[in-house]
Amino acid sequence: MVYTTGSFEGMKSLNQSTILNVIHNQGPISRANIAKLTKLTPPTVGGLVNELIDRNLVIEEEALQTNGGGRRPIMLSINYSAYYIVGVYAAAEIIRVVLSKLNGEIIFDYVQKLATLPKEEEFIEMIKENISYVLEEKEVDKKQVFGIGVAMHGLVDPDKGIAIFAPHLQLRNLPLKEILEKQFDIPVMIENDVRALALAENWFGQGQGISDFICISVGRGIGSGIVLNSEVYKSSFNTAGEIGHTVVDINGPKCHCGNNGCLEACASETAILDRLDEELKLDQDSILKNRLENNRQELSIDLLFKAAREGDALTIKILEESGKSLGIATANMINLLKPSKIILEGQIFKDDFVFNPLQQMIEQYSLKGAQEEIQIVRSELGKKGMVLGAVTLFINKLFMPGGL
Numbered sequence: 001m002v003y004t005t006g007s008f009e010g011m012k013s014l015n016q017s018t019i020l021n022v023i024h025n026q027g028p029i030s031r032a033n034i035a036k037l038t039k040l041t042p043p044t045v046g047g048l049v050n051e052l053i054d055r056n057l058v059i060e061e062e063a064l065q066t067n068g069g070g071r072r073p074i075m076l077s078i079n080y081s082a083y084y085i086v087g088v089y090a091a092a093e094i095i096r097v098v099l100s101k102l103n104g105e106i107i108f109d110y111v112q113k114l115a116t117l118p119k120e121e122e123f124i125e126m127i128k129e130n131i132s133y134v135l136e137e138k139e140v141d142k143k144q145v146f147g148i149g150v151a152m153h154g155l156v157d158p159d160k161g162i163a164i165f166a167p168h169l170q171l172r173n174l175p176l177k178e179i180l181e182k183q184f185d186i187p188v189m190i191e192n193d194v195r196a197l198a199l200a201e202n203w204f205g206q207g208q209g210i211s212d213f214i215c216i217s218v219g220r221g222i223g224s225g226i227v228l229n230s231e232v233y234k235s236s237f238n239t240a241g242e243i244g245h246t247v248v249d250i251n252g253p254k255c256h257c258g259n260n261g262c263l264e265a266c267a268s269e270t271a272i273l274d275r276l277d278e279e280l281k282l283d284q285d286s287i288l289k290n291r292l293e294n295n296r297q298e299l300s301i302d303l304l305f306k307a308a309r310e311g312d313a314l315t316i317k318i319l320e321e322s323g324k325s326l327g328i329a330t331a332n333m334i335n336l337l338k339p340s341k342i343i344l345e346g347q348i349f350k351d352d353f354v355f356n357p358l359q360q361m362i363e364q365y366s367l368k369g370a371q372e373e374i375q376i377v378r379s380e381l382g383k384k385g386m387v388l389g390a391v392t393l394f395i396n397k398l399f400m401p402g403g404l
Protein backbone atom coordinates (compact mmCIF):
# COMPACT_ATOMS: atom_id res chain seq x y z
CA MET A 1 0.00 0.00 0.00
CA VAL A 2 1.31 3.43 -0.85
CA TYR A 3 0.61 6.17 1.64
CA THR A 4 -0.09 9.72 0.77
CA THR A 5 1.78 11.43 3.55
CA GLY A 6 -0.37 13.65 5.70
CA SER A 7 -3.67 12.33 4.44
CA PHE A 8 -5.97 9.61 5.65
CA GLU A 9 -6.22 7.88 2.30
CA GLY A 10 -3.78 5.22 3.39
CA MET A 11 -5.21 4.84 6.88
CA LYS A 12 -8.53 3.33 5.98
CA SER A 13 -7.63 -0.25 6.78
CA LEU A 14 -9.65 -1.46 9.73
CA ASN A 15 -6.83 -3.82 10.73
CA GLN A 16 -4.41 -0.96 10.83
CA SER A 17 -6.53 1.15 13.17
CA THR A 18 -7.09 -1.96 15.29
CA ILE A 19 -3.30 -2.32 15.62
CA LEU A 20 -2.87 1.39 16.36
CA ASN A 21 -5.56 1.10 19.01
CA VAL A 22 -3.79 -1.82 20.69
CA ILE A 23 -0.40 -0.06 20.65
CA HIS A 24 -2.03 3.15 21.93
CA ASN A 25 -3.72 1.33 24.83
CA GLN A 26 -1.17 -1.37 25.66
CA GLY A 27 2.13 -0.06 24.29
CA PRO A 28 5.03 -0.63 24.53
CA ILE A 29 3.97 -4.01 23.15
CA SER A 30 5.62 -6.68 21.00
CA ARG A 31 4.41 -7.79 17.57
CA ALA A 32 3.66 -11.24 19.01
CA ASN A 33 1.39 -9.82 21.68
CA ILE A 34 -0.40 -7.61 19.16
CA ALA A 35 -1.13 -10.75 17.11
CA LYS A 36 -2.45 -12.51 20.21
CA LEU A 37 -4.71 -9.61 21.21
CA THR A 38 -6.05 -8.80 17.76
CA LYS A 39 -6.29 -12.42 16.54
CA LEU A 40 -4.58 -11.30 13.33
CA THR A 41 -1.88 -13.62 11.94
CA PRO A 42 1.75 -12.72 12.80
CA PRO A 43 2.61 -12.04 9.10
CA THR A 44 -0.40 -9.67 8.78
CA VAL A 45 0.63 -7.84 11.95
CA GLY A 46 4.26 -7.71 10.75
CA GLY A 47 3.30 -6.22 7.38
CA LEU A 48 0.94 -3.61 8.81
CA VAL A 49 3.36 -2.66 11.59
CA ASN A 50 6.15 -2.15 9.07
CA GLU A 51 3.94 0.23 7.14
CA LEU A 52 3.20 2.16 10.33
CA ILE A 53 6.93 2.31 11.11
CA ASP A 54 7.67 3.57 7.56
CA ARG A 55 5.10 6.26 8.18
CA ASN A 56 6.86 7.11 11.48
CA LEU A 57 3.61 6.62 13.39
CA VAL A 58 5.03 3.67 15.32
CA ILE A 59 8.53 3.41 16.77
CA GLU A 60 10.54 0.38 17.86
CA GLU A 61 12.64 0.01 20.97
CA GLU A 62 14.35 -2.89 22.63
CA ALA A 63 12.63 -4.04 25.82
CA LEU A 64 14.54 -3.45 29.04
CA GLN A 65 14.02 -7.02 30.18
CA THR A 66 14.26 -10.32 28.40
CA ASN A 67 11.20 -12.47 28.00
CA GLY A 68 12.95 -15.44 29.57
CA GLY A 69 14.59 -16.76 26.43
CA GLY A 70 17.60 -14.47 26.67
CA ARG A 71 16.57 -12.26 23.77
CA ARG A 72 15.11 -8.88 24.49
CA PRO A 73 11.93 -8.46 22.40
CA ILE A 74 11.39 -5.40 20.22
CA MET A 75 8.60 -3.30 21.67
CA LEU A 76 6.36 -0.94 19.73
CA SER A 77 5.03 2.46 20.81
CA ILE A 78 3.05 5.22 19.15
CA ASN A 79 5.13 8.18 18.04
CA TYR A 80 2.69 10.85 19.22
CA SER A 81 4.99 13.65 18.07
CA ALA A 82 5.24 12.48 14.46
CA TYR A 83 2.17 14.38 13.31
CA TYR A 84 -0.05 17.19 14.45
CA ILE A 85 -3.75 17.88 14.63
CA VAL A 86 -5.21 21.37 14.39
CA GLY A 87 -8.24 22.04 16.58
CA VAL A 88 -10.62 24.95 15.99
CA TYR A 89 -13.36 26.12 18.34
CA ALA A 90 -15.63 28.68 16.75
CA ALA A 91 -18.10 30.48 19.01
CA ALA A 92 -19.81 33.85 19.00
CA GLU A 93 -17.26 35.46 21.28
CA ILE A 94 -14.01 33.67 20.39
CA ILE A 95 -12.18 31.74 17.73
CA ARG A 96 -9.64 29.44 19.34
CA VAL A 97 -7.08 27.50 17.31
CA VAL A 98 -4.67 24.98 18.81
CA LEU A 99 -1.93 22.72 17.55
CA SER A 100 -1.88 19.33 19.23
CA LYS A 101 0.21 16.18 19.19
CA LEU A 102 -1.52 12.89 18.44
CA ASN A 103 -2.12 12.29 22.17
CA GLY A 104 -4.09 15.51 22.62
CA GLU A 105 -1.18 17.42 24.16
CA ILE A 106 -1.67 21.01 23.10
CA ILE A 107 1.60 22.67 22.11
CA PHE A 108 0.27 25.97 20.79
CA ASP A 109 -2.89 27.80 21.69
CA TYR A 110 -4.21 30.94 20.05
CA VAL A 111 -7.37 32.73 21.12
CA GLN A 112 -8.91 35.56 19.15
CA LYS A 113 -11.65 37.42 20.99
CA LEU A 114 -14.45 38.76 18.84
CA ALA A 115 -15.71 42.14 19.94
CA THR A 116 -18.44 42.33 17.32
CA LEU A 117 -20.37 39.77 15.37
CA PRO A 118 -18.40 38.95 12.19
CA LYS A 119 -20.06 38.66 8.78
CA GLU A 120 -19.86 35.26 7.11
CA GLU A 121 -16.87 36.15 4.90
CA GLU A 122 -15.04 37.77 7.82
CA PHE A 123 -15.67 34.72 9.99
CA ILE A 124 -14.28 32.35 7.35
CA GLU A 125 -11.26 34.63 6.78
CA MET A 126 -10.53 34.74 10.52
CA ILE A 127 -10.57 30.96 10.82
CA LYS A 128 -8.27 30.60 7.78
CA GLU A 129 -5.89 33.27 9.05
CA ASN A 130 -5.74 31.82 12.56
CA ILE A 131 -5.00 28.31 11.27
CA SER A 132 -2.25 29.68 9.01
CA TYR A 133 -0.86 31.71 11.90
CA VAL A 134 -0.64 28.68 14.22
CA LEU A 135 1.04 26.54 11.54
CA GLU A 136 3.53 29.30 10.72
CA GLU A 137 4.32 30.07 14.36
CA LYS A 138 5.26 26.44 15.02
CA GLU A 139 6.84 26.06 11.56
CA VAL A 140 4.65 23.07 10.79
CA ASP A 141 4.50 21.78 7.25
CA LYS A 142 1.01 20.87 6.03
CA LYS A 143 2.22 17.33 5.33
CA GLN A 144 2.77 16.88 9.08
CA VAL A 145 -0.86 17.69 9.86
CA PHE A 146 -3.27 14.77 10.09
CA GLY A 147 -6.32 16.87 10.09
CA ILE A 148 -8.17 19.99 11.12
CA GLY A 149 -11.02 19.37 13.57
CA VAL A 150 -13.64 22.07 14.02
CA ALA A 151 -16.04 22.36 16.97
CA MET A 152 -18.83 24.73 16.09
CA HIS A 153 -21.83 25.83 18.11
CA GLY A 154 -25.32 25.19 16.81
CA LEU A 155 -26.60 22.58 14.37
CA VAL A 156 -23.84 20.76 12.51
CA ASP A 157 -23.96 18.02 9.89
CA PRO A 158 -20.63 16.20 10.37
CA ASP A 159 -21.19 13.89 7.38
CA LYS A 160 -21.56 16.75 4.94
CA GLY A 161 -19.20 19.02 6.90
CA ILE A 162 -21.75 21.82 7.07
CA ALA A 163 -22.59 24.21 9.88
CA ILE A 164 -26.36 24.08 9.33
CA PHE A 165 -27.28 26.85 11.76
CA ALA A 166 -25.09 28.78 14.19
CA PRO A 167 -27.59 31.06 15.98
CA HIS A 168 -25.09 33.14 17.94
CA LEU A 169 -23.09 33.86 14.80
CA GLN A 170 -26.23 34.14 12.68
CA LEU A 171 -24.80 31.82 10.06
CA ARG A 172 -26.65 29.22 8.00
CA ASN A 173 -25.54 26.36 5.75
CA LEU A 174 -21.84 27.11 5.85
CA PRO A 175 -19.83 24.39 4.04
CA LEU A 176 -16.86 24.75 6.37
CA LYS A 177 -15.26 21.39 5.56
CA GLU A 178 -15.19 22.12 1.83
CA ILE A 179 -13.90 25.67 2.35
CA LEU A 180 -11.05 24.67 4.68
CA GLU A 181 -10.04 21.57 2.73
CA LYS A 182 -9.79 23.68 -0.41
CA GLN A 183 -7.70 26.27 1.41
CA PHE A 184 -5.29 23.96 3.25
CA ASP A 185 -5.41 20.63 1.38
CA ILE A 186 -5.70 18.88 4.77
CA PRO A 187 -8.65 16.63 5.79
CA VAL A 188 -11.25 18.50 7.84
CA MET A 189 -13.91 17.22 10.26
CA ILE A 190 -16.58 19.40 11.81
CA GLU A 191 -18.83 18.64 14.75
CA ASN A 192 -21.22 20.40 17.11
CA ASP A 193 -19.16 21.89 19.96
CA VAL A 194 -20.84 20.04 22.82
CA ARG A 195 -20.77 16.70 21.00
CA ALA A 196 -17.05 17.33 20.40
CA LEU A 197 -16.69 18.12 24.11
CA ALA A 198 -18.40 14.81 24.96
CA LEU A 199 -15.81 13.02 22.82
CA ALA A 200 -13.00 14.86 24.64
CA GLU A 201 -14.54 13.86 27.98
CA ASN A 202 -14.66 10.28 26.74
CA TRP A 203 -10.94 10.29 25.85
CA PHE A 204 -9.40 12.62 28.39
CA GLY A 205 -11.94 13.73 30.98
CA GLN A 206 -14.68 12.56 33.29
CA GLY A 207 -16.19 10.24 30.68
CA GLN A 208 -13.21 7.89 30.43
CA GLY A 209 -14.25 4.26 30.58
CA ILE A 210 -17.95 5.17 30.86
CA SER A 211 -20.26 3.87 28.15
CA ASP A 212 -23.20 6.18 28.80
CA PHE A 213 -22.98 9.76 29.98
CA ILE A 214 -24.31 13.19 29.09
CA CYS A 215 -22.31 16.40 28.89
CA ILE A 216 -24.30 19.57 29.46
CA SER A 217 -22.61 22.80 28.50
CA VAL A 218 -23.89 26.19 29.60
CA GLY A 219 -22.51 29.38 28.11
CA ARG A 220 -24.28 31.92 25.96
CA GLY A 221 -26.31 28.96 24.81
CA ILE A 222 -27.01 25.53 26.30
CA GLY A 223 -26.28 22.25 24.58
CA SER A 224 -25.62 18.63 25.36
CA GLY A 225 -23.54 15.76 24.05
CA ILE A 226 -25.10 12.36 24.62
CA VAL A 227 -22.87 9.30 24.75
CA LEU A 228 -24.78 6.01 24.47
CA ASN A 229 -23.10 2.62 24.17
CA SER A 230 -19.73 4.39 23.97
CA GLU A 231 -20.75 6.44 20.95
CA VAL A 232 -21.74 10.07 20.64
CA TYR A 233 -25.41 9.96 19.66
CA LYS A 234 -26.31 12.20 16.73
CA SER A 235 -29.59 10.82 15.33
CA SER A 236 -30.10 10.39 11.61
CA PHE A 237 -30.62 14.15 11.33
CA ASN A 238 -27.30 14.87 13.10
CA THR A 239 -29.01 17.32 15.38
CA ALA A 240 -29.49 15.38 18.63
CA GLY A 241 -28.68 16.94 21.98
CA GLU A 242 -30.49 20.28 21.83
CA ILE A 243 -31.40 20.30 25.51
CA GLY A 244 -31.29 24.11 25.37
CA HIS A 245 -34.56 24.10 23.45
CA THR A 246 -36.46 21.72 25.67
CA VAL A 247 -39.18 23.72 27.39
CA VAL A 248 -39.05 24.16 31.17
CA ASP A 249 -41.70 26.90 31.49
CA ILE A 250 -44.32 27.47 28.78
CA ASN A 251 -45.00 30.93 30.21
CA GLY A 252 -41.29 31.67 30.37
CA PRO A 253 -39.23 34.22 28.47
CA LYS A 254 -39.05 34.25 24.68
CA CYS A 255 -36.26 32.16 23.18
CA HIS A 256 -34.42 33.18 20.00
CA CYS A 257 -35.79 29.98 18.39
CA GLY A 258 -39.27 31.51 18.56
CA ASN A 259 -40.70 29.44 21.44
CA ASN A 260 -41.29 30.46 25.01
CA GLY A 261 -39.57 29.11 28.09
CA CYS A 262 -36.80 27.06 26.48
CA LEU A 263 -34.09 26.09 28.97
CA GLU A 264 -31.68 28.36 27.11
CA ALA A 265 -34.02 31.34 27.59
CA CYS A 266 -34.26 30.59 31.33
CA ALA A 267 -30.81 29.45 32.41
CA SER A 268 -28.02 30.39 29.95
CA GLU A 269 -25.47 33.08 30.80
CA THR A 270 -27.34 35.44 28.48
CA ALA A 271 -30.65 34.65 30.21
CA ILE A 272 -29.13 35.20 33.66
CA LEU A 273 -27.64 38.56 32.67
CA ASP A 274 -30.86 39.67 30.95
CA ARG A 275 -32.89 38.69 33.99
CA LEU A 276 -30.64 40.66 36.34
CA ASP A 277 -30.79 43.67 34.05
CA GLU A 278 -34.60 43.50 34.06
CA GLU A 279 -34.76 43.22 37.85
CA LEU A 280 -32.45 46.21 38.22
CA LYS A 281 -34.67 48.20 35.87
CA LEU A 282 -37.57 47.36 38.21
CA ASP A 283 -35.43 48.91 40.93
CA GLN A 284 -34.95 45.69 42.87
CA ASP A 285 -32.47 45.94 45.66
CA SER A 286 -28.98 44.67 44.81
CA ILE A 287 -25.38 45.68 45.48
CA LEU A 288 -24.91 45.65 41.73
CA LYS A 289 -27.28 48.59 41.36
CA ASN A 290 -24.68 51.12 42.47
CA ARG A 291 -21.76 49.33 40.84
CA LEU A 292 -23.43 49.38 37.47
CA GLU A 293 -25.18 52.70 37.85
CA ASN A 294 -23.91 54.25 34.68
CA ASN A 295 -22.80 51.31 32.66
CA ARG A 296 -24.95 48.22 32.32
CA GLN A 297 -22.56 47.03 29.60
CA GLU A 298 -20.14 46.07 32.35
CA LEU A 299 -22.53 43.48 33.70
CA SER A 300 -20.78 40.12 33.40
CA ILE A 301 -21.04 36.62 34.83
CA ASP A 302 -17.86 37.27 36.85
CA LEU A 303 -19.35 40.39 38.41
CA LEU A 304 -22.59 38.59 39.12
CA PHE A 305 -20.86 35.71 40.90
CA LYS A 306 -18.79 38.18 42.88
CA ALA A 307 -22.02 39.82 44.08
CA ALA A 308 -23.48 36.40 44.96
CA ARG A 309 -20.38 35.51 46.98
CA GLU A 310 -20.85 38.79 48.85
CA GLY A 311 -24.35 37.61 49.75
CA ASP A 312 -26.41 39.67 47.29
CA ALA A 313 -29.90 38.17 47.63
CA LEU A 314 -31.19 39.12 44.17
CA THR A 315 -28.20 37.63 42.37
CA ILE A 316 -28.34 34.47 44.46
CA LYS A 317 -32.06 34.08 43.67
CA ILE A 318 -31.49 34.43 39.93
CA LEU A 319 -28.64 31.89 39.98
CA GLU A 320 -30.76 29.48 42.04
CA GLU A 321 -33.61 29.72 39.56
CA SER A 322 -31.23 29.05 36.70
CA GLY A 323 -30.01 25.98 38.60
CA LYS A 324 -33.59 24.79 39.12
CA SER A 325 -34.42 25.10 35.42
CA LEU A 326 -31.23 23.23 34.53
CA GLY A 327 -32.10 20.60 37.14
CA ILE A 328 -35.60 20.01 35.70
CA ALA A 329 -34.28 19.61 32.16
CA THR A 330 -31.50 17.31 33.36
CA ALA A 331 -33.91 15.19 35.44
CA ASN A 332 -36.11 14.76 32.34
CA MET A 333 -33.09 13.64 30.37
CA ILE A 334 -32.05 11.26 33.14
CA ASN A 335 -35.52 9.70 33.21
CA LEU A 336 -35.41 9.17 29.44
CA LEU A 337 -31.88 7.91 28.95
CA LYS A 338 -30.56 6.81 32.36
CA PRO A 339 -26.93 7.80 31.85
CA SER A 340 -24.56 6.81 34.65
CA LYS A 341 -22.93 10.24 34.74
CA ILE A 342 -23.81 13.86 34.02
CA ILE A 343 -20.83 16.11 33.25
CA LEU A 344 -21.48 19.84 33.62
CA GLU A 345 -19.39 22.37 31.72
CA GLY A 346 -19.45 26.14 32.05
CA GLN A 347 -18.27 28.91 34.34
CA ILE A 348 -21.69 29.11 36.03
CA PHE A 349 -20.95 25.80 37.77
CA LYS A 350 -17.78 27.01 39.47
CA ASP A 351 -19.48 27.87 42.76
CA ASP A 352 -22.46 26.08 44.28
CA PHE A 353 -25.08 28.77 43.55
CA VAL A 354 -26.26 26.99 40.38
CA PHE A 355 -24.83 23.54 41.07
CA ASN A 356 -26.66 22.85 44.35
CA PRO A 357 -30.24 23.69 43.25
CA LEU A 358 -29.57 21.73 40.06
CA GLN A 359 -28.59 18.71 42.10
CA GLN A 360 -31.63 19.11 44.37
CA MET A 361 -34.00 19.16 41.40
CA ILE A 362 -32.39 16.06 39.94
CA GLU A 363 -32.76 14.34 43.29
CA GLN A 364 -36.42 15.33 43.43
CA TYR A 365 -37.53 14.70 39.85
CA SER A 366 -35.52 11.76 38.56
CA LEU A 367 -36.87 8.28 39.10
CA LYS A 368 -34.26 5.97 40.47
CA GLY A 369 -34.01 2.26 40.94
CA ALA A 370 -32.46 1.12 44.20
CA GLN A 371 -29.13 0.30 42.58
CA GLU A 372 -28.90 3.38 40.41
CA GLU A 373 -26.22 5.85 41.32
CA ILE A 374 -25.98 8.71 38.84
CA GLN A 375 -22.95 10.90 39.35
CA ILE A 376 -23.29 14.64 38.77
CA VAL A 377 -19.85 16.18 38.22
CA ARG A 378 -18.19 19.27 36.82
CA SER A 379 -15.99 18.98 33.75
CA GLU A 380 -12.31 19.17 34.60
CA LEU A 381 -11.17 19.96 31.08
CA GLY A 382 -11.86 23.65 31.63
CA LYS A 383 -12.14 26.17 28.86
CA LYS A 384 -10.05 24.08 26.50
CA GLY A 385 -12.66 21.27 26.51
CA MET A 386 -14.35 22.27 23.24
CA VAL A 387 -11.15 22.81 21.28
CA LEU A 388 -9.72 19.57 22.68
CA GLY A 389 -12.92 17.97 21.41
CA ALA A 390 -12.16 19.33 17.95
CA VAL A 391 -8.71 17.71 18.13
CA THR A 392 -10.22 14.47 19.46
CA LEU A 393 -12.34 14.09 16.32
CA PHE A 394 -9.12 13.05 14.56
CA ILE A 395 -7.61 11.18 17.53
CA ASN A 396 -10.79 9.10 17.62
CA LYS A 397 -10.61 8.51 13.90
CA LEU A 398 -6.96 7.45 14.08
CA PHE A 399 -7.09 5.12 17.06
CA MET A 400 -10.61 3.70 17.07
CA PRO A 401 -11.39 0.90 14.65
CA GLY A 402 -14.21 2.34 12.58
CA GLY A 403 -14.01 5.41 14.82
CA LEU A 404 -16.65 8.06 14.52
Ligand SMILES: [Zn+2]
Nearest residue numbers: 245255257262
Ligand atom coordinates in the same frame (compact mmCIF):
# COMPACT_ATOMS: atom_id res chain seq x y z
ZN1 LIG B 1 -35.51 27.77 22.10
